[in-house]
Amino acid sequence: MSSAREDILGRVRAALADVEPDREPVVAPRLAVRPAEEVVDLFAERVEDYRAIVERCTPEQLAGRVAAAVPPGASVVVPAGLSVDVAGAAVDDGTLTSADLDALDVVVTDARVGVAETGTIVLDHTAGMGRRALTLVPDRHVCIVRTEQVVADVPDALVLLDPARPLTWISGPSATSDIELDRVEGVHGPRTLHVILVG
Amino acid sequence: MSGTFVGMPAFPEAARAALGDTQLRHNLAHATGVIRAKRSRLVTEVEESMPESGGWEALRLAGAGVKDRALRDLETQLVLLEERLTAAGATVHWARDAAEANAIVVAVAQRHQATEVVKVKSMVTQEIGLNEALEAEGIDAWETDLAEIIVQLGDDLPSHILVPAIHRNRAEIREIFLREMGKVGKPAPEGLTDEPAVLAGAAREHLREKFLRAKVAVSGANFAIAETGTLVVVESEGNGRMCLTLPEVLVSVVGIEKVVPTWAELDPLLRLLPRSSTGERMNPYTSTWSGVTPGDGPQEVHVVLLDNGRTRALADDVGRQALRCIRCSACLNVCPVYERTGGHAYGSVYPGPIGAILNPLLKGTGDPQTDSLPYASSLCGACFEACPVRIDIPEVLVHLRSKVVDGHRDDTVPKAEAVAFKGAAYALGDSRRLAWAERASGLAGRVMTRFGRTSLPGGRAAAGRVPGPGVGKWTSARDLPAPPAESFRAWWKRTDGGRR
Amino acid sequence: MRVALMVTCVNDAMFPETGKAVVTLLRRLGVDVEFPTAQTCCAQPMVNTGYLDEAVPVVRTFVDAFAGYDAIVTPSGSCAGSARHQHGIVARRSGDAALERAVAETSPRTYELTEFLVDVLGVTDVGAYFPHRVTYHPTCHSLRMLGVGDRPRQLLEQVRGLRLTELPAAEECCGFGGTFAVKNADTSIAMGADKARHVRDTGAEVLVAGDNSCLMHIGGVLSRQRSGVRVMHLAEILAATEDAAVTA
Numbered sequence: 045m046s047s048a049r050e051d052i053l054g055r056v057r058a059a060l061a062d063v064e065p066d067r068e069p070v071v072a073p074r075l076a077v078r079p080a081e082e083v084v085d086l087f088a089e090r091v092e093d094y095r096a097i098v099e100r101c102t103p104e105q106l107a108g109r110v111a112a113a114v115p116p117g118a119s120v121v122v123p124a125g126l127s128v129d130v131a132g133a134a135v136d137d138g139t140l141t142s143a144d145l146d147a148l149d150v151v152v153t154d155a156r157v158g159v160a161e162t163g164t165i166v167l168d169h170t171a172g173m174g175r176r177a178l179t180l181v182p183d184r185h186v187c188i189v190r191t192e193q194v195v196a197d198v199p200d201a202l203v204l205l206d207p208a209r210p211l212t213w214i215s216g217p218s219a220t221s222d223i224e225l226d227r228v229e230g231v232h233g234p235r236t237l238h239v240i241l242v243g
Numbered sequence: 244m245s246g247t248f249v250g251m252p253a254f255p256e257a258a259r260a261a262l263g264d265t266q267l268r269h270n271l272a273h274a275t276g277v278i279r280a281k282r283s284r285l286v287t288e289v290e291e292s293m294p295e296s297g298g299w300e301a302l303r304l305a306g307a308g309v310k311d312r313a314l315r316d317l318e319t320q321l322v323l324l325e326e327r328l329t330a331a332g333a334t335v336h337w338a339r340d341a342a343e344a345n346a347i348v349v350a351v352a353q354r355h356q357a358t359e360v361v362k363v364k365s366m367v368t369q370e371i372g373l374n375e376a377l378e379a380e381g382i383d384a385w386e387t388d389l390a391e392i393i394v395q396l397g398d399d400l401p402s403h404i405l406v407p408a409i410h411r412n413r414a415e416i417r418e419i420f421l422r423e424m425g426k427v428g429k430p431a432p433e434g435l436t437d438e439p440a441v442l443a444g445a446a447r448e449h450l451r452e453k454f455l456r457a458k459v460a461v462s463g464a465n466f467a468i469a470e471t472g473t474l475v476v477v478e479s480e481g482n483g484r485m486c487l488t489l490p491e492v493l494v495s496v497v498g499i500e501k502v503v504p505t506w507a508e509l510d511p512l513l514r515l516l517p518r519s520s521t522g523e524r525m526n527p528y529t530s531t532w533s534g535v536t537p538g539d540g541p542q543e544v545h546v547v548l549l550d551n552g553r554t555r556a557l558a559d560d561v562g563r564q565a566l567r568c569i570r571c572s573a574c575l576n577v578c579p580v581y582e583r584t585g586g587h588a589y590g591s592v593y594p595g596p597i598g599a600i601l602n603p604l605l606k607g608t609g610d611p612q613t614d615s616l617p618y619a620s621s622l623c624g625a626c627f628e629a630c631p632v633r634i635d636i637p638e639v640l641v642h643l644r645s646k647v648v649d650g651h652r653d654d655t656v657p658k659a660e661a662v663a664f665k666g667a668a669y670a671l672g673d674s675r676r677l678a679w680a681e682r683a684s685g686l687a688g689r690v691m692t693r694f695g696r697t698s699l700p701g702g703r704a705a706a707g708r709v710p711g712p713g714v715g716k717w718t719s720a721r722d723l724p725a726p727p728a729e730s731f732r733a734w735w736k737r738t739d740g741g742r743r
Numbered sequence: 744m745r746v747a748l749m750v751t752c753v754n755d756a757m758f759p760e761t762g763k764a765v766v767t768l769l770r771r772l773g774v775d776v777e778f779p780t781a782q783t784c785c786a787q788p789m790v791n792t793g794y795l796d797e798a799v800p801v802v803r804t805f806v807d808a809f810a811g812y813d814a815i816v817t818p819s820g821s822c823a824g825s826a827r828h829q830h831g832i833v834a835r836r837s838g839d840a841a842l843e844r845a846v847a848e849t850s851p852r853t854y855e856l857t858e859f860l861v862d863v864l865g866v867t868d869v870g871a872y873f874p875h876r877v878t879y880h881p882t883c884h885s886l887r888m889l890g891v892g893d894r895p896r897q898l899l900e901q902v903r904g905l906r907l908t909e910l911p912a913a914e915e916c917c918g919f920g921g922t923f924a925v926k927n928a929d930t931s932i933a934m935g936a937d938k939a940r941h942v943r944d945t946g947a948e949v950l951v952a953g954d955n956s957c958l959m960h961i962g963g964v965l966s967r968q969r970s971g972v973r974v975m976h977l978a979e980i981l982a983a984t985e986d987a988a989v990t991a
Contacts, residue, residue: 226439
């Protein structure tokens, strides 16, 4: 008996017997080009559209802003390699269980790319961002994005990202439209997304 | 546990029941109206943001182009996908049909002594009836998407691709949660209101314990990148991230049509899908992963590549385009038939216009329920206009109707309709025969005019209820104009085109 | 320019006044329109129900009847759409290369009435007079299959005395859909009832459209509801003048 693999590939071959494949990748049309500062402004505006908290600051102000973004008394976790020091934060060394993470209130991370058109932040879970569970289980995510990381649109982000890494694209806090197609924020992921845009 | 669609009646009968449910029609009209407005605002925004490069239509063409390119070169792409997935640490399985795919998932769960799995919303696992197959082996399958929980807890059937509980309103959902959550885990909190945010909060609490303890998760994939062995899951709530990240073992069931050739070609699809489905610029969460990442997420990753009729659809040179579908459900939201009949009438996990073509393409024609689906459309074309990957659904519907008709050409007793169309083809094949038929109808018109009332185009008499096949269905709620005493061609001949 | 009227089988048998209106209108605009008497039907009823073999002789009759004309004008978006987009499919299925060549000649020369007036003749003011409150339903095939766009509106806006009121949810299908109206009668009627409600909400005296088949359906519902709204084909309004007024 032939294997499922051989059978399926054989059926595919038969179905496409007289079809000529096209080996040239498709390039999608691009947005009209905007000046860099407009792109950053748009990013801030679009992230805010999703009812995320967005604030802007200078590199000198960053540590203070991060500290202020953590509610008083909240327990905080950060990935090893975060670009700022967060006083009192636990550093994830990979041994925290899901239940441990569930007991923490806030996570602070860096980001890899910001996408202006869609108001999206992408994490590639390298040093400043930590493993995926870290930014998923705690209820508040404070995310530091540098203005030079912000690109105009999705295709600009794709060229900067390494698909061999796990990637998480985040556009606002966890949300659902499953009840009467009304969007409400806050289901399983962090219910609060706080973006600090630096530069 | 949610039911299955087996044994559903043909579309017209199922639709009649749905049309009589005023609550359902109200829920559907409201929900589809909300989503249509959102989508249309974003399409306008894209038009305005890329005036030089062709706007939304150019993006649609690119999306269709990417999917076509993958489909027309599918063997190469699948072999490459398998190679790259394996290199990234995933185990690749192939399944010819639903039973094979289900057996693979069951075997993985059993190897880990799992008595439950958590699931990311996935059309393909509904298509193959995975939950029922797991249940038969004593394994609970917990749906984790809010709408899926509503369907699963309510022992209901999904009625929409994106929002399977679109037929339910908030009050109904509150009742289901209060009644059912406690039977399978953490009960709904006392004092639960019907505020959507409160209901979503109840689902969060209910599912969190399941996410934290689950060993095995099951997902589908929106896209599978051949070049890099990357799977992509697009979602909103974070339940997907929970399933894809926390358990030790992940099994993803992926239809072979989900393949995208290169990483860069994700671009048009990621821009088209959220705008077309939830009417957002981007969905809250998109996860991409390639096999196993040491120290991060599941350390055992399986991918099941599924045929289950896809190669049958691929072999149909008109129907093939349906495999471009990215399951956005924009066609459902704009369909006037779907809006009035709801998803259950289609008798499948794939309802609406795309379901009306996808089901016959995957299963083949010949069964009365499946054969009724290509006719469940007025061919208005709103679906084609909304489709982000330009599937010409009306064209495929008409093509499938011809397959249904051709399937009956050797019937020993032809259907009345077939006889009627043979007769019509005879009459319309020659203008003299047509003129004769028109004289006969003119005589009928004189009779009807005498008894008719009211006025129609031309301000003339029309008949009320008239018995008989066809005409009886017409006049059950519509008056029928009486045929005129003189046809146009008779008038032209008599007056020399009005010159006499 | 030799111009043929393709009256359509529905208009020929059921709505001859529409055909006469097109003749009146085109002659007023200086077009000596001919009526090839060998014509029957565009074959759309067969094609859309799945009877492609049965459509072959009908398409053959069509191309024979209209061979040699520079323009084939029809007061139906649906039938024009059939000639432009479906005849090729039928011809290919027939395997008859001569039929395929003939279709390639007739298909691109087939115009829906408003396309012919605006694009070929280049007129929007056809000198019509119709002193009534009117609402316009863009039929699906003229809107989406042909893409006639705002041509009908451009023409209606130039009609003296006519007040055009906006139809809510105008672009939603009325539910006619050919044999859909009978095969899925309940759904068709539900759609027609919603369309009729929107029409009544406008307060218009007359509902106008470019396809009598859709009007027969919506008009049938309006009539059964004793709404007092009448339906008229666009051609009949455009043909009306102060000298030869049409009563609403």
